[in-house]
Amino acid sequence: MRAWLLAEEPASPWQARLGRLYLGWRRLCSNPLALLGLALVLLLMLLAAIGPWLAPHDPAAQVLELRLRPPLTPGYWLGTDELGRDILSRLLCGARITLGIVLLTVAIVVPLGLAIGTVAGYAGGWVDTVLMRLTDIFLAFPRLILALALVAALGPGIDNAVLAIALTAWPAYARLARAETLLLRRADYIAAVRLAGASHARIVVRHVLPLCLPSVIVRATLEMAGVIVTAAGLGFLGLGAQPPSPEWGLMIASGRKVLLDSWWVATMPGLAIFLVSLGFNLLGDGLRDVLDPRQP
């Protein structure tokens, strides 16, 4: 199997591709921090999938006589919050919300940014100027502030929070895709494809886009950490998920009221956000070394 993957002269494009993937994987494995990141991200995915079944209690069930129990209370290992809800169960169920926010944002932002960036880079001329001016305007905006203003206008809620974050996140991808496209546009193989009669749309989709993907994947992984933290910030301000949702930022907001007496209520969800976000950062950092060696 190894010999097949590392064959000097692969017999098919598939074999070559898998071989490259394998080499990349081996490089990633030589970086323990990146593997730790990968483990944290996989753990989030696992918990998002099966968390609600692992939860020992109903995340919304209030047991008022068991309010503010400290961690390590039997049956409530991470303690309970000010309404007597089990924090561990709420964290487990909140994983799904966090992953959902991340996936939704990426699903909106990456295609949008890629489309705008590749079209601007490939077309050049006034199309490029207009699209890049637009990108600059959104880049010039402080992201959190723009998201705040948008949510204020649209009304609080997790859908609007995702929309606001997505609207502030796409310009970075557009810039990136444009820079890559500009490098590729004059390449000989593009000229060859064009001479073979390929349409512009086909060139962009089949021959330019795939080559932008590595740097976009790196960027997206690093960005997810930022998305998680921003979404939690909106939740903390009461502009994202609404009570009684077990969203982690919202849980910190409710723990803030009892911070000085019951430290664990705000600490536990914060740790969860931190670990997941660190996981994406470590993984992205490692992926950058593998996929995008030009970056510092």
Add this chain to the structure above:
Amino acid sequence: MRPARLPGAVARRTLELAATFLGLLAVTFVIGRLVPIDPALALVGDRASASAHAQALHELGLDQPLWRQFLGYLGQVLQGDFGVSRLTSNPVAEDIARVFPATVELATLATLIGVLGGVPLGVIAALRQGTWVDHAVRVASLVGYSVPVFWFGLMGLLVFYARLDWVAGPGRLDLAYEGLVEPRSGLLLLDALLAGEWAVLVDAWRHIVLPASILGYFSMAYLARMTRAFMLEQLHQEYVLTARVKGLAEWRVVLRHALANAAVPLVTVIALSFGHLLEGSVLTEIVFAWPGLGSYLTQALMSADMNAVLGGTVVIGAIFVGLNLLADVLYRWLDPRVR
């Protein structure tokens, strides 16, 4: 080479940024129109007749075509008029001028902490590339990228205020010291120093040191990574080798040669990170009850005071654009090749 290029390039860049600022105003204008609140209805009440409603619409200028409304908005903003805040009944511009110094004070101190910590760390990491020092700095930076600032603030309050009592709690001053110093610059530390009120100075310091350190850590994380990258780029250049071969002391090679050249891109990065601190201060101010622009903005958000929200957004956006310009000018001024 040709000094005449500097003013021309700066003028072009200024024009570009003016266009960006115009776009920024267009975005805030559109956000303002997205609000599902009818201001005319709010004015006359829902039992008013259709003609009274139309009258109110006309008085507010809302019956005009959108582009005329935008021109009106543009004219107002350029005169520094953001309308009246519903929450405080003051002109928004006045409110912002009142709360802004508190934010500037916080962000400035945080930037100082970030530079004094981040630049040396980045230099050391670059010199010891691949060793445990480098990895430690890398992890410390990634932690800074991953921690939610508001949670970090809460944990800081919990440990350093509630448990250890090393610093004062939320707010800018203890109640007992409120109003003792005449606000000249609005920067409390500076005002207390000028007035010679040492007790106020100490109290203000005890209040600002924790939020500034928390914010400063984020700036430090960013600056350490950037410094490391810039330094590595310089240390691999041939002039560094020449300097070493010449027998210069290592500290001289590193500080006078490599760092001096790395400082050019670094200065622009510091200017930009100051802008990000203004943004990060929104959440920090909430946690520390810091009476700055961030607190003002969020209070306005909570009560759907759109004039205040958009005014604050425009001001912060304008500062961002200004810092971009400053970074660009500094870069051109410091780098003789661009000059």
